[in-house]
Amino acid sequence: KAGVTQTPRYLIKTRGQQVTLSCSPISGHRSVSWYQQTPGQGLQFLFEYFSETQRNKGNFPGRFSGRQFSNSRSEMNVSTLELGDSALYLCASGSGGPTYEQYFGPGTRLTVT
Amino acid sequence: KNEVEQSPQNLTAQEGEFITINCSYSVGISALHWLQQHPGGGIVSLFMLSSGKKKHGRLIATINIQEKHSSLHITASHPRDSAVYICAVGSQGNLIFGKGTKLSVKP
Numbered sequence: 001k002a003g004v005t006q007t008p009r010y011l012i013k014t015r016g017q018q019v020t021l022s023c024s025p026i027s028g029h030r031s032v033s034w035y036q037q038t039p040g041q042g043l044q045f046l047f048e049y050f051s052e053t054q055r056n057k058g059n060f061p062g063r064f065s066g067r068q069f070s071n072s073r074s075e076m077n078v079s080t081l082e083l084g085d086s087a088l089y090l091c092a093s094g095s096g097g098p099t100y101e102q103y104f105g106p107g108t109r110l111t112v113t
Numbered sequence: 114k115n116e117v118e119q120s121p122q123n124l125t126a127q128e129g130e131f132i133t134i135n136c137s138y139s140v141g142i143s144a145l146h147w148l149q150q151h152p153g154g155g156i157v158s159l160f161m162l163s164s165g166k167k168k169h170g171r172l173i174a175t176i177n178i179q180e181k182h183s184s185l186h187i188t189a190s191h192p193r194d195s196a197v198y199i200c201a202v203g204s205q206g207n208l209i210f211g212k213g214t215k216l217s218v219k220p
Contacts, residue, residue, distance in 0.1 A: 090156060098203055099203025101161045104156040104158070
């Protein structure tokens, strides 16, 4: 089986712009979770989608949003980018949610200048 | 105080040594994960456990639900084990992460 894929792998954006990141889960997985990793805060849970519905959400502002399509692929959007949004964004797929076994993608490294 | 605490933060070992990384948490959990992250960012799930003990090759993970504590052991450590090891707990649909333990194994 192919693993979790994320595109793009690297991205440079300017403050105030918006960005969309994509995640394709392992075939058959219906849950996709998104995480942000920064040197200061470490790994933090953003949200989880299951069968096209947001099931759980972490403590992030409304600028961070996501969606999941009928084929389980998921996108994450960040609007009005701030310098502090520079981070590694990871998605993970699984048969359940974050409390089940997770398979991580390679991540998208976002730099905001 | 963080909800998930790991110790030590950094660990240097000689090849062949037995290594223990500890994780304590303060919330009710449904499961605990041990993750491995190599330079470059890729994360691999090593274990998910909710009770007892699991073993995979040279890696052993234990959890004590009453004491809210888990340990990850590496037997006969090898330089390829050098990575950041992260403990994460599943609580109320979220994953809460520890800050990680950076392990360096010298040949």
